[in-house]
Amino acid sequence: MTVSDASSSPSRERYPLVVIGSGAAGVSAARAYIDAGGPGPVLMVTEDVDRPYERPPLSKEVLSGEKEPTGDPINGEGLPDSVELLLATSVTTVSMAQQTVASHRWSVGYERLIVATGAHSNPLPTAQDGADIHLLRSLDDARAVVNAARASNTALVIGSGFIGCEAAASLAGRGIDVTLVTPEHGPQEQRLGAAASSRIKAWLEAAGVTVRTGRRVESVKAPRTAELDDGSTLNPDLILAAVGVSPGGTFLDDSPLEVQDGRIMTDQHLRAGPNVWGAGDCALAQHAVAGRPIMVEHWGDALAMGEIAGHNAAVEQSDLTPWDAVPGFWSIIGDHTLKYSAWGDGYSNAEFRERPDGFVVWYGDDRGELVGVLTYNSDDDYERGQHLLEQRASLSHAVG
Ligand SMILES: Cc1cc2nc3c(=O)[nH]c(=O)nc-3n(C[C@H](O)[C@H](O)[C@H](O)COP(=O)(O)OP(=O)(O)OC[C@H]3O[C@@H](n4cnc5c(N)ncnc54)[C@H](O)[C@@H]3O)c2cc1C
Known part of the structure; x- marks a missing residue:
């Protein structure tokens, strides 16, 4: 693997494979493509400033202080030698007619393209200018939260999805006095139902988290004054908003690829168009067993989908693998x-x-x-x- 940063450009004009994204799906795609005999070199372009790392520990051991925010390599391994990794770089355009991808600074040709742009955290819509609110998606985000947590006695976590619940429990595990505020009647009630939600709420409370349900954060004024819809105000040392994600790769909307709600649509072999595949959180992929397009935002599934996309990009039609694992x-x-x-x-x-x-x-x-x-x-x-x-x-x- 060779690694370069935003000040660099790809070393060639055309690559047998370009992968956009260095998350679970992108990394697994590059590995599977090479394992299946796909020709190199492979160019991997990513907005991340860090080499590929495992994302799930960020809201768990990293926030609780059991692990340093240094980033574990995905599945304990680096990228194959034939991968050229370009960090801190956004792809802004894909032209399928020209078979090129471009950033603001360069354009490069591809024979095959794998789009694995994942998702990014939504900012808190009610935050006012200058409000000091953390998001948690990347290792870089986690480093910032950990730095703030080291100097904090109190924290507010906004949102009760999996990330909000995990982060609240982890920050409480560090000894911080955490309040979780959610408009849901119970944590994850909408997704998992009332009975499971009441168990999760009890776990959070046992971990020391104050859970305020049925409440919205109306505004956050700079630096960290949160006003709730019951008229109360919180002034925590740290605010983390975990209010959902949107698919990455906004350039997709301007591409000729079929996109629904920001997600790249694929067939059951994860093919999105001529010589283009999509995998991971950014894909709305036909599932061979479910018989309909499915969107998943899970680590293991991103690895599995990447593996299928990478394999299928390397092999003949007769050797294609379908996406058929239950998410x-x-x-x-x-x-x-x-x-x-x-x-x-x-x-x-x-x-x-x-x-x-x-x-x-x-x-x-x-x-x-x-x-x-x-x-x-x-x-x-x-x-x-x-x-x-x-x-x-x-x-x-x-x-x-
Ligand atoms: C803190 C946290 C904890 C989680 N814990 C769990 C868990 O316990 N279990 C679980 O199943 N799932 C978990 N998830 C979800 C899981 O991490 C995701 O489903 C998974 O990372 C998706 O992988 P991906 O490769 O599709 O996307 P991502 O991991 O989001 O990677 C997308 C990549 O694309 C890059 N990118 C985006 N746009 C561009 C662009 N225009 N140009 C260049 N690069 C671009 C990004 O920089 C990134 O490298 C967690 C997520 C987070 C944030």
């Missing part, structure tokens, strides 16, 4: 590990069942099909759930 991820909130597997496009019914020291929630759609499973300390249910999702089984069959 899923684990979230660690303090000492509690949740395992979740789902198609990710919502549910109509949730069935909660207690298990010894844990629980399972089965999710079904309005046709009675099983569309997701969430488990805590119940691995047998998780494995069975993944199998049943693969089989497109009914909710009633899953609940038993």
